[in-house]
Every structure is written in C-alpha cells, then in structure tokens.
Amino acid sequence: MTWIAIGHIEDIPVRGARCVKTPEGKIAVFRTAENEVFAIDDHCPHKGGPLSEGIVHGKAVTCPLHNWVISLESGQALGADEGAVRTIPVRNEDGTLSISLERAVLAAAE
Ligand code: FES
Numbered sequence: 001m002t003w004i005a006i007g008h009i010e011d012i013p014v015r016g017a018r019c020v021k022t023p024e025g026k027i028a029v030f031r032t033a034e035n036e037v038f039a040i041d042d043h044c045p046h047k048g049g050p051l052s053e054g055i056v057h058g059k060a061v062t063c064p065l066h067n068w069v070i071s072l073e074s075g076q077a078l079g080a081d082e083g084a085v086r087t088i089p090v091r092n093e094d095g096t097l098s099i100s101l102e103r104a105v106l107a108a109a110e
Contacts, residue, residue: 003098017052028052030072038072039090039099045083
C-alpha cells in the first residue's frame, strides 16, 4: 500500500475540507468537529458537484449543488437518495495526513 502525504490536519478548517488533486482525480479530504479525517472522491454521485465545497455536519457532507447528503464513512448517499462515492483510506500520524492511492486504485477496479 502506498501512502501519499497530503499535509497537516491544521491545513483543513474544522468542519471543512481540502481538495487534493491526484493522478486519480480530485479527492476531498474532510475534517469533522471531532477532528476525525475522511477522504472521498470530490465528485457528488448525483451530478458531480464538488463535495469539498459542501457543508460538513457530523460524519456527513451536504453537496453544495442540490443538497444530497453523503456519508463520509461509507461514501453512500443518505436519506432517500441513492448513489455512492469512493472512500479513500486516510492515515493521521500526529496530525500529518496521508492517503492511500494504491488501495483507491484497487477499490475503483472492484
Ligand atoms: S450534484 Fe450533488 S446533489 Fe446534485
């Protein structure tokens, strides 16, 4: 598994996100109010809205375009909406964050 350093948790606002550009596309990295970090594709399963610009609440994000709510843990759309985005493993070592692109490649191929 290949871990790619993407910066420090303090680079991400609390209840906010950063968009990380990778060879596999844009990945949205979120920081919750509890300082948990999640990474999912920055591409809403509805019509591709930029989830990194959405509003974080609990362990979910509301898409800025049409308000779908996406779980940061599972990548699944919540409520009545159906769809999912890829989740990407994140490692937090004393605030230094890394994401695993190798796993992401495998997950995308499944
Ligand atoms: S593109 Fe995200 S809710 Fe429509």
